[in-house]
Amino acid sequence: MTSHQSTTPFGRRPLSLAMVAARAVSESCPSNAIAQKWKVFDNLREAKTALGISDRALSVLNALLTFHQDTTLQFGSDLIVFPSNKALTFRANGMSPATLRRHLAALVQAGLVIRRDSPNGKRYARKGEEGSIERAFGFDLSPLVARAAEFESLAAQAQAERKVRYFLREEITILRRDIGKTIAVALEEDLAGPWSDLLARFNALNVTPPRNAETMALEAITAQLRTLWANVDNTLKSQLKPQDMSANESHSERHYQNSNPNPLLDSEQSFRKKLEETPAPEPEANKPPIRAFSLGLVLQACPDIAMYTKGGQGISTWRELITAAGVVRGALGISPSAWEDACAVMGDEDAAIVIAAILQRSEMIVSAGGYLRNLTERAREGKFSVGPMVMALLRVAATDGRKSA
Structure with a gap:
């Protein structure tokens, strides 16, 4: 004899059209349909937004699934689980009874499970003489099998x-x-x-x-x-210009935006008066410039640039200083145009000295490129020469040496 199966909730819980629709979908499912319960659950996690279910409701569904012993859900077999609220609360990580009831209702409303309530609302199973379950009252998981393909499609869309x-x-x-x-x-x-x-x-x-x-x-x-x-x-x-569009490495240096129109920091103001001296007279043609300081003095004031030579072997000629300055220029983010302009206005050697000085005081300078352009403009106007800069750095080096002694 086939007995009538419960389709409405117990007590004051109302029947909704969503519950009727879930039952109709379940009843239309082929009798041989199967689904892997944890794959279905993974798809539900992906499609939870489309289905309008929360993480907490999925936690309750996860707990319900643990009460079904097999990993495969087969339509037509016993898919009703009937845990007590106490057991379900434990497997739902201690969720409060009120919260548990709310999320169970959300699962039913979403059509993921069907209530099969007993006459008194209790969840239990009645076994036959051979020990098999003849009748069970609880939560029917058959919608998970009937809608498995739908959940997979929604999960793919969500992904x-x-x-x-x-x-x-x-x-x-x-x-x-x-x-x-x-x-x-x-x-x-x-x-x-x-x-x-x-x-x-x-x-x-x-x-x-x-x-x-x-x-x-x-x-x-x-x-x-x-x-x-x-x-x-x-x-x-x-x-x-067309030449600016070349792929040459020298035209692809890093650039830094200088939001400060005057790139000198406040701590550098003490150097201003020393930087505003007029340049030395131009040397006669075909004769090397006469300097008030030697290469050794420059390296004493700016020792850090020696680390940028090939193999770190140090600097012994002005040409090696200029080569090292070209390397430092790229490391400091100074654009090729700023470097070329400085060489054109100051000369290669003086421009290299300025680069060495900028490197030596780089922690005090906001924009190395902007600083170099500022000094280049001063040199163009006859308001800057490298001598006072070198002497100022020598005094700083001497002061630092006394402090460390």
Whole structure:
């Protein structure tokens, strides 16, 4: 004899259309359908947002699944689990009874399980003479089998959506970096163009999207940044000469934006008066310049540059100092154009001395490139020579030596 199976909840719990729909789906499932319960559970974790279920509800479902002994759920077999609230609370990591009841109701409402309540609302099973279960009252897991393909599809969609969001966030990060550094280069090199307006637009968009941002919001931000990048890149290319577009290594140095129009730090103000002396008279043609200080004195004032020679063997000629300064220039982020301008105005040797001095006091300088341009302009106006700079560094070295003694 086939007895009637419970389809409505016990007591004052109301019957909902969602419960009826879940039962209808379950009853339409082929009798030979099977599902791997932990694979189904993994798909539910992926698709939880689409299904409107919470992490805590999934914890309760996980606890329910542990009461079914087999890893395979087969439709038509006994898929009703009937744990007591005490046992279920224990396997749900000590969840309070009220919270447990709320999340059980959420699972039922979402159509993931079906209530099969007994006449008195208790959960139990009645066994036959051979010890097999003849009748059980509790939670029916058959919807997990009937809807297994649906859950797998929703999980795949959720994974694809997450992948799209990841790629969008990745592109946003790259676009923000490219735009920011490109504008910084243009401002440092003082290129013509609407860079202030582009910077203002970038600042308005340079906000990290919230972690829970939807795909549409990320797509909108990405589209705005793509448009801005196109404007920035086209503006930069239109200002460059053909020779500036070469792929030579010397034209691909790192650039640093100098937001301070005067790159000298306050702690360097004591050097200002010493740097504003007039340059020495130009030497006669084909004769080496007459210096008030030797190469050894320069290296005594700026010893750090010796570490940038090949093999760290030290510097013994002015040519080796100039070569080392070229290496230091790249390490400090000084642009090739700033270095070439300094050599043209000061001469190779004096420019190399300035680079050595900047390296020696690099911890006090905000922007090495901006500092060098500042000194180059002073030298062009006849307001700077390297002698006082070397003497000032010698005094600093002597003071440091006395402190360490």
